[in-house]
Amino acid sequence: MALIDQNSSGVFVISVTPFDEGGAIDWDSLDRVVDFYFEKGATGLTVLGMMGEAPKMTQTESVAIVKRVLARAGGRPIVVGVSAPGLAAIGELTAQVMDLGAAGVMVAPPGSLNTDPAIHRYYGQVVTQIGDAVPVVLQDFPLSTKVQISDEILQRIIVDYPSIKMVKHEDWPGLNKISRIRAAEAAGQRRVSILCGNGGLFLPEEMARGADGAMTGFGFPEMLVNVVRLMTAGEEAKAQDLFDAHLPLIRYETQPGLGLAVRKHMLARRGAIASPALRAPGAGLDARAVTEVDRLMARLQTRLKELN
Amino acid sequence: MALIDQNSSGVFVISVTPFDEGGAIDWDSLDRVVDFYFEKGATGLTVLGMMGEAPKMTQTESVAIVKRVLARAGGRPIVVGVSAPGLAAIGELTAQVMDLGAAGVMVAPPGSLNTDPAIHRYYGQVVTQIGDAVPVVLQDFPLSTKVQISDEILQRIIVDYPSIKMVKHEDWPGLNKISRIRAAEAAGQRRVSILCGNGGLFLPEEMARGADGAMTGFGFPEMLVNVVRLMTAGEEAKAQDLFDAHLPLIRYETQPGLGLAVRKHMLARRGAIASPALRAPGAGLDARAVTEVDRLMARLQTRLKELN
Amino acid sequence: MALIDQNSSGVFVISVTPFDEGGAIDWDSLDRVVDFYFEKGATGLTVLGMMGEAPKMTQTESVAIVKRVLARAGGRPIVVGVSAPGLAAIGELTAQVMDLGAAGVMVAPPGSLNTDPAIHRYYGQVVTQIGDAVPVVLQDFPLSTKVQISDEILQRIIVDYPSIKMVKHEDWPGLNKISRIRAAEAAGQRRVSILCGNGGLFLPEEMARGADGAMTGFGFPEMLVNVVRLMTAGEEAKAQDLFDAHLPLIRYETQPGLGLAVRKHMLARRGAIASPALRAPGAGLDARAVTEVDRLMARLQTRLKELN
Amino acid sequence: MALIDQNSSGVFVISVTPFDEGGAIDWDSLDRVVDFYFEKGATGLTVLGMMGEAPKMTQTESVAIVKRVLARAGGRPIVVGVSAPGLAAIGELTAQVMDLGAAGVMVAPPGSLNTDPAIHRYYGQVVTQIGDAVPVVLQDFPLSTKVQISDEILQRIIVDYPSIKMVKHEDWPGLNKISRIRAAEAAGQRRVSILCGNGGLFLPEEMARGADGAMTGFGFPEMLVNVVRLMTAGEEAKAQDLFDAHLPLIRYETQPGLGLAVRKHMLARRGAIASPALRAPGAGLDARAVTEVDRLMARLQTRLKELN
Secondary structure, three states: OOOOOOOOEEEEOOOOOEEEOOOOOOOHHHHHHHHHHOOOOOOOOEEEOHOOOHHHHOOHHHHHHHHHHHHOOOOOOOEEEEEOHHEEEHHHHHHHHHHHHHEEEEOOOOOOOHHHHHHHHHHHHOOOOHHHOOOEEEEOOOOHHHOOOOOOHHHHHHHOOOOOEEEEEEOOOOOOHHHOOOHHHHHHOOEEEEEEEEHHHHHHHHHOOOOOEEEEEOHHHHHHHHHHHHHHHHHHHHHHHHHHHHHHHHHHHHHOOHHHHHHHHHHHHHHOOOOOOOOOOOOOHHHHHHHHHHHHHHHHHHHHHHHO | OOOOOOOOEEEEEEEEOOOOOOOEEEEHHHHHHHHHHHHHHOOEEEEEOOOHHHHHHOHHHHHHHHHHHHHHHOOEEEEEEEEOHHHHHHHHHHHHHHHHHOOOEEEEOOOOOOOOOHHHHHHHHHHHHOOOOOOOEEEOOOOOOOOOHHHHHHHHHHHOOEEEEEEEEOOOHHHHHHHHHHHHHHHHOOOEEEEEEEOOOHHHHHHHHHOOOEEOOOOOOOHHHHHHHHOOOHHHHHHHHHHHHHHEEEEEEHOOOOOHHHHHHHHOOOOOOOOOOOOOOOOOOOHHHHHHHHHHHHHHHHHHHHHO | OOOOOOOOOOOEEEOOEEEEEOOOOOOHHHHHHHHHHHHHOOOOOEOOOOHHOOOHHOOOHHHHHHHHHHHHHOOOOOEEEOOOOOHHHHHHHHHHHHHHHOOOEEEOOOOOOOOOOHHHHHHHHHHHOOOOOOOOEEOOOOHOOOOOOOEEEEEEHHOOOOOOEEEEEEEOOOOHHHHHHHHHHOOOOOOOEEEEOOOOOOHHHHHOOOOEEEEEEEOOHHHHHHHHHHHHHOOHHHHHHHHHHHHHHHHHHOOOOOOOHHHHHHHHHHHOOOOOOOOOOOOOOHHHHHHHHHHHHHHHHHHHHOOO | OOOOOOOEEEEEEOOOEEEOOOOOEEEEHHHHHHHHHHOOOOEEEEEEOOOOHHHHOOOHHHHHHHHHHHHOOOOEEEEEOOOOOOHHHHHHHHHHHHHHHOOHHHHHHHOOOEEEOHHHHHHHHHHHHHOOOOEEEEEOOOOHHOOOHHHHHHHHHHHHEEEEEEEEEEOOOOOOHHHHHHHHHHHHOOOEEEEEEHHHOOHHHHHHHOOOOEOOOOOHHHHHHHHHHHHHHOOOHHHHHHHHHHHHHHHOOOOOOOOHHHHHHHHHHHOOOOOOOOOOOOOOOOOHHHHHHHHHHHHHHHHHHOOO
């Protein structure tokens, strides 16, 4: 199967993991949501990300999910989140999923890293552990990881570890980080693919500054796909109009600790998964929040009609 | 001068502190921005908040700012942020500003508080230090303070310290927190005023759940005023339309560490302050960000015309 | 096999996991160090703790280590650390090790818990996940977990979850916590066993305040055993003399991120394990530190002779 | 008055600030404790450090304390802690105390700094604010500040800001940091003075690795003075014997949040201050802890007699 590389672009949706109300993996819904993402135009998927509830899986479940999604994806690229507290576990899972046909692995820095050299050293250890033939996505998400990666050390990591092919960019604020990476490349640094996260909250600006697309989730993944497409085609105003229409919902989804429940609710409402249930300790939306999201979904439909 | 109380409502704008390019306080602009806020419909102001660059002032400057704003405010209520690492400094500044005519003081919890009882104890110490005749705004802003205040301990604080008249609500996610405070009041707990922060990012939902208004800043404070007014009048759809129109800019302002520069840029563009300069170590917007904000401001004008 | 209960006492040594220089588990040394701990008087062992390098193991290795230690322990109680980012993984490992004959499991709170109710809720979820027939050791180690457990919430947890039989006490400072738990018990609260950690740094005071023993590691575990024995026998001065003799080394071992390398160096010097190697990303002692530890070990021998 | 420089050595005691039971500054005790420190052999003092309860003072009190101590010190060097949330406050206090005759100022990094370049930039801003004629002590104390300064960035700061003359070294573990600074100097980097903190917990090893002395506090400051003197004279065994005798108390004092109460209790017992009271929100020792410290103080006297 094709691997991701420094020119990968488009939208890699961070896939949810569907559960039934009892907390068991809902394999049919997993198939269905994979289909749904690709029908809406996704280039690829990323499984076992934070919003895929990865840390709640057992190792056996993790591998089974990757297998199932790969089988369903029909050859389209699947990136697998392999972040774990220890290098041995990262190495073991990486070997398994690359054997199965994954397109690359994603690694976020553990929260214990507290200096620039420690972050740099860590990615060196990861690359040593998994081998430099495996394409790596560096997930740069300080709000969640508590690890702030400076521009300087990110560039040293990029220069020193060529198997890091992509940055999942979700520093916040991070628009300048994109501009600085592209400026460094203009000055001769090797290229990395930049796919943006944060639920797409800054996607138009990120594309304008040189991002290659998005790697994030949202209840309406077609928005991500179309904004990336329109921005790539130079249709900035249309892209922003479409983005703005979805923004009240994007914003509602950015609530930390609640966003995934919002996203799963939208996906369930749209028929992409059977139940919006999260595995414990996650909790679903209460009635009041359901009303709020449903109201915003209805307004979105009205607004989309106005735009057409 | 009137004090804030448990029924205070409307919009208390978190005032910026204008500086010239050299970092000196621009007193004329301070007068001008006070006028601007009130012309746009503010009920009151809050000075020396985080977004007022309070920690960058000397104590002498802090008092001078309060004096100047009180003189300009013509009797409208001015809340003063007095958060400081030590109780003695909080006590001293509180005594000074209440003597000058402030309507109350705002206190955020210091980052060292790491258990519920420690948070509770702290507010007890604050009330003892400043005396229970001074109305207190409890600022609940975990993203910035790193102190998470649980519903349970917030309710114990409200019950035990009656001089805490208001919660500046900017937990995130925090919609349920509002619902729970109002539910507790329905069950007999004493009332507190809830004014919402976070740049207004969830203002329509917050008002619908029982907030009394907003205490936050934004380059277009009239949006805050009008959303609060429309929601109070039951015109939810109109409120949301107006809110949605500003949302691309609100979102742009939520970038931590960058938001104040965005806000000051908008205020300077609108003539409310002479310079968008921040005092060091703050930095202004670079050229690229200026372009992005200006584009969003232009789009806002277009959208507002469509709505009228 | 016997389970731990609320009256468990003595010394449960936190076992190291021996590796060879290449990072592979050294099974012979694992047998040898188990023997060593029991020869020095340990009541039981705790495996897969933080200082057992648990997060660096794969799940398969974790189970294999438990099996090996149980086989070697000859029926003496083995507690297993099962802390993991997700409840499913905790449940799976717990079921496996309890089936194999473990005496109980140890669970530290994940760093994401940031309010008292969240900590309480978490232990409820753990007990639900693993079943209330499994004896649980609550590891209270804020310096490492970043989770501060207040006296109040610890007592609510003890009251609400009877299968939590033991507190591994290593809050720092935490002497009062022991006194308060014992005071609550005197007032009718159910008893828990308290075994102390922190490398034994406050062991004499902890025993005097009502601790039942130690659950920690040190290059000279016989010190832990003898201090607990002497304190229990009321021979406070002898206990303190013995403790003081080891204190320069205990102190040297308290260096965060370095302590395990110090401990393994001492164990290797004493023949309890073949190599002091840590698994990556851990690093061993440099030459200078080796000299410092060796000097302190030599001084200890001299001092012990003076005492006899 | 003489300023500190890159060759400053000896013991700068971190002075406590004595209060009466009501929380008012006890000026007579301040004089007395200054005399006490110098009688015990201190080279200089550092006032308004964390253990001087600096954040609990008003600005007026801070300046008054500096004046009083300078008047009493008879020309011996006094360093002043000026850490504050904002640069303007740092600048103002620095100007005041240097005018009064301070020997230099001490600045710890604010907790908001989360990358190596941010830390570097901050010290640049501090030097710009206060002017490069003022000698600066960089306080490197991650356990308290939450800011981890890597060896690499510390060296860049030393190279780029020549007015930083001294490092108050209390990283933990930090022995290698001393060795690396001295190695860099051997390779041509400009010299800095290194005075060690952490209550002296690693003082013998720190001196052996090239520290110039101590800048910390302890109830028995003569231990710091004599260990530094003996180590400088090459009498390592004697130094370590003396150190070991005090170690049970040093250890007891390392309890975070409790250590200052322990220290003040010892100073009050020894007649150096009238009351062990801390200013709120600090709390004194309870009866049980008093008993524990008194017991250790008595044991110390016995042990010192054995050594002589």
